[in-house]
Amino acid sequence: LCGEVNVFEQIDSTNEYLLNHYRELPSGSLCLAESQTAGRGRRGRQWFSPISQNLYFSMLWRYELAEISQISSLSLVVAITIAETFEQLDVSDIQIKWPNDIYYQGKKMGGILIESRMDSNHAYLVIGIGLNLAMQNVDPKVVTQPWADLADYQFDRNQIAAMLAKKLQHALIAFPHHPFDEYLPRWQKFDLYYQKPVKLLTEQGDIHGISRGINENGELLLAQTDGIKTFAIGEISLRAD
């Protein structure tokens, strides 16, 4: 493993910490916290981050600009890495909701937020992962979506963090050397909505269709009456109907 490990009892956001220190920290460095006061989710949402056995984990990774022509599918590879970590720990029923929500028994158990900075030669990625290992002190006013945790498994949080760090570093090293289509069979194993009717929330309104999985660019495929349409990552959110 490369990088430094920084652990905090409380911090605003583990992603924010690495974004503030990406120049001086080596690639692979981790930031972990017991709780976050301003945990961030995707699309400007807040990530509920109470003191608990939940994991608030961020890793810094530096790529040469030339290495990362197809970076948009990286978050899918991170999701696959997380799903395979729990599969290896004999958790069945782990799924991924495109593009990168981690589900357990049909409810959201974790999420991924990748943020980045660039200079003339490098891209600095901060890969933030929040996992509900054992939720405590839930505020129903803040957490309005259905959620799941892995409390029944009584995982050792440090062990999960160490496994994840190792697998993630392997995945990040391999990523630039493999076209995304090589990951498709691994993705398909965990695809929550495959062949199911879904509704996409877009700026132009709701779009209904049958999920046909994803293509070689990591884009969602939706079957509609007039054929199969593709949707790029980040464009939409997805709800089952």
Ligand code: BTN
């Ligand atoms: C999502 O909206 O699904 C993504 C949630 C990502 C949360 C994690 S917790 C560790 C890291 N620090 C943050 O502020 N956010 C990410």
